[in-house]
Amino acid sequence: xxxxxxxxxxxxxxxxxxxxxxxxxxxxxxxxxxxxxxxxxxxxxxxxxxxxxxxxxxxxxxxxxxxxxxxxxxxxxxxxxxxxxxxxxxxxxxxxxxxxxxxxxxxxxxxxxxxxxxxxxxxxxxxxxxxxxxxxxxxxxxxxxxxxxxxxxxxxxxxxxxxxxxxxxxxxxxxxxxxxxxxxxxxxxxxxxxxxxxxxxxxxxxxxxxxxxxxxxxxxxxxxxxxxxxxxxxxxxxxxxxxxxxxxxxxxxxxxxxxxxxxxxxxxxxxxxxxxxxxxxxxxxxxxxxxxxxxxxxxxxxxxxxxxxxxxxxxxxxx
Amino acid sequence: xxxxxxxxxxxxxxxxxxxxxxxxxxxxxxxxxxxxxxxxxxxxxxxxxxxxxxxxxxxxxxxxxxxxxxxxxxxxxxxxxxxxxxxxxxxxxxxxxxxxxxxxxxxxxxxxxxxxxxxxxxxxxxxxxxxxxxxxxxxxxxxxxxxxxxxxxxxxxxxxxxxxxxxxxxxxxxxxxxxxxxxxxxxxxxxxxxxxxxxxxxxxxxxxxxxxxxxxxxxxxxxxxxxxxxxxxxxxxxxxxxxxxxxxxxx
Numbered sequence: 001x002x003x004x005x006x007x008x009x010x011x012x013x014x015x016x017x018x019x020x021x022x023x024x025x026x027x028x029x030x031x032x033x034x035x036x037x038x039x040x041x042x043x044x045x046x047x048x049x050x051x052x053x054x055x056x057x058x059x060x061x062x063x064x065x066x067x068x069x070x071x072x073x074x075x076x077x078x079x080x081x082x083x084x085x086x087x088x089x090x091x092x093x094x095x096x097x098x099x100x101x102x103x104x105x106x107x108x109x110x111x112x113x114x115x116x117x118x119x120x121x122x123x124x125x126x127x128x129x130x131x132x133x134x135x136x137x138x139x140x141x142x143x144x145x146x147x148x149x150x151x152x153x154x155x156x157x158x159x160x161x162x163x164x165x166x167x168x169x170x171x172x173x174x175x176x177x178x179x180x181x182x183x184x185x186x187x188x189x190x191x192x193x194x195x196x197x198x199x200x201x202x203x204x205x206x207x208x209x210x211x212x213x214x215x216x217x218x219x220x221x222x223x224x225x226x227x228x229x230x231x232x233x234x235x236x237x238x239x240x241x242x243x244x245x246x247x248x249x250x251x252x253x254x255x256x257x258x259x260x261x262x263x264x265x266x267x268x269x270x271x272x273x274x275x276x277x278x279x280x281x282x283x284x285x286x287x288x289x290x291x292x293x294x295x296x297x298x299x300x301x302x303x304x305x306x307x308x309x310x311x312x313x314x315x316x317x318x319x
Numbered sequence: 320x321x322x323x324x325x326x327x328x329x330x331x332x333x334x335x336x337x338x339x340x341x342x343x344x345x346x347x348x349x350x351x352x353x354x355x356x357x358x359x360x361x362x363x364x365x366x367x368x369x370x371x372x373x374x375x376x377x378x379x380x381x382x383x384x385x386x387x388x389x390x391x392x393x394x395x396x397x398x399x400x401x402x403x404x405x406x407x408x409x410x411x412x413x414x415x416x417x418x419x420x421x422x423x424x425x426x427x428x429x430x431x432x433x434x435x436x437x438x439x440x441x442x443x444x445x446x447x448x449x450x451x452x453x454x455x456x457x458x459x460x461x462x463x464x465x466x467x468x469x470x471x472x473x474x475x476x477x478x479x480x481x482x483x484x485x486x487x488x489x490x491x492x493x494x495x496x497x498x499x500x501x502x503x504x505x506x507x508x509x510x511x512x513x514x515x516x517x518x519x520x521x522x523x524x525x526x527x528x529x530x531x532x533x534x535x536x537x538x539x540x541x542x543x544x545x546x547x548x549x550x551x552x553x554x555x556x557x558x559x560x561x562x563x564x565x566x567x568x569x570x
Contacts, residue, residue, distance in 0.1 A: 204398075204413075205430060
């Protein structure tokens with residue numbers, strides 16, 4: 001147990017160190033791409049807590065991403081808030097939103113839960129379109145100049161610098177990975193898995209399974225919201241696209257592809273998806289078709305996702 | 320009896336539960352003493368499982384009252400009752416098939432460890448958890464298979480695992496619903512031995528069809544028929560009861 005714990009810790013730190021070193025060798029373009037991937041990977045990490053560990057399939061996680069995005073972007077745009085304050089505000093709002101929606105949606109199960117989350121997300125999406133005076137709707141809002149930098153620890157942090165953005169994204173991702181590792185290897189993770197594997201048994205044992213699922217929902221929603229806030233603030237743009245169903249599906253896809261219920265799976269899934277689309281769109285206009293074919297092949301040979309299948313076959317110690 | 324008043328661990332008053340037109344449990348009064356093994360027998364459809372479901376909270380009664388350790392638990396949810404110390408072991412095996420034996424038991428042990436010493440317990444739970452799980456597995460003799468997937472165990476071992484999970488929570492009252500169902504003769508003997516080992520400090524309700532087994536283990540036996548209690552006595556008295564013979568044994 002301790003031996004495998006050490007190995008998995010080494011692996012996770014190794015991945016983060018690798019990401020730390022990448023900008024020194026990569027051209028600017030990839031630096032930007034990986035910054036975006038890392039932010040979306042936080043989103044997928046959050047999604048994976050709910051789906052991969054607690055076994056709840058949400059089709060509406062874009063609402064939490066958008067919730068964080070707007071909760072950070074709107075005060076900056078309309079009220080002139082500073083970036084760090086807006087970020088913290090977005091985290092709090094996302095957690096509250098997840099608790100509220102969780103308290104309602106978790107009364108349903110299975111397919112009904114998918115539908116309810118989908119409906120809530122559509123309501124949020126349509127809401128962002130409807131209140132276009134405030135949100136900018138489809139066109140979105142470009143955050144003003146004062147939000148392109150902030151002071152922290154006596155330093156001026158310049159958000160227009162690609163390196164700065166990259167390392168902020170990496171810092172956030174690292175924090176997220178370490179938190180997820182801690183949770184899923186501890187008691188909370190065991191409770192989530194127990195609910196996923198056999199909820200009625202878990203309730204009969206004496207667990208308040210509703211509360212366990214609500215915790216997963218709040219943590220998952222907060223991660224997603226945090227990712228949304230970071231995305232909006234780093235790239236100085238908020239818009240309705242991020243609330244659309246495509247982003248809900250992306251989170252699911254990244255997680256499935258990399259391996260649901262593995263810590264690094266969603267991160268790997270985000271990378272694979274992004275670079276598949278990136279690669280094919282450079283060669284053909286039918287890039288989505290080509291991406292689809294590759295995805296089908298991956299799912300055929302890695303039915304549990306890349307890391308999920310590797311874990312089952314060769315690496316049982318992988319968290 | 321004056322000085323030694325028996326402690327009633329659990330009691331039920333006038334419990335009723337109907338399914339459509341059928342009274343599954345009707346007007347049942349029931350009392351259970353601390354530390355006893357109580358057999359519940361009766362023909363199929365007598366209402367045994369429905370009755371214990373009312374005790375464990377899997378079903379809500381239409382009327383009546385359930386009191387556990389002096390607390391009225393009639394309206395309490397399943398998980399709250401379980402936290403008070405009522406454990407139910409399923410007739411149809413209900414384990415975590417996708418997890419290892421160790422993880423199965425750890426889910427129970429984790430809850431059990433949260434309960435008594437909420438203060439004074441150090442935060443580093445992990446080494447402790449291993450110990451608790453290990454000792455539970457040793458107790459039921461599943462120690463050899465801790466890294467196996469639960470779904471890959473043989474049927475008899477899954478039964479044992481089911482009970483090990485419950486034991487890991489360290490319940491006061493253990494309700495076993497037909498635990499010997501599907502077990503071989505040898506396995507039943509081993510299981511009787513296990514119950515004798517784990518009974519100290521616990522109260523056990525045993526729903527059984529296997530009469531020699533229940534007569535051998537139980538301190539008292541309750542006979543149910545058509546939703547009501549037909550008789551209640553020690554095993555010898557039950558075996559001689561003419562009504563019981565007529566309703567059940569004689570058939």
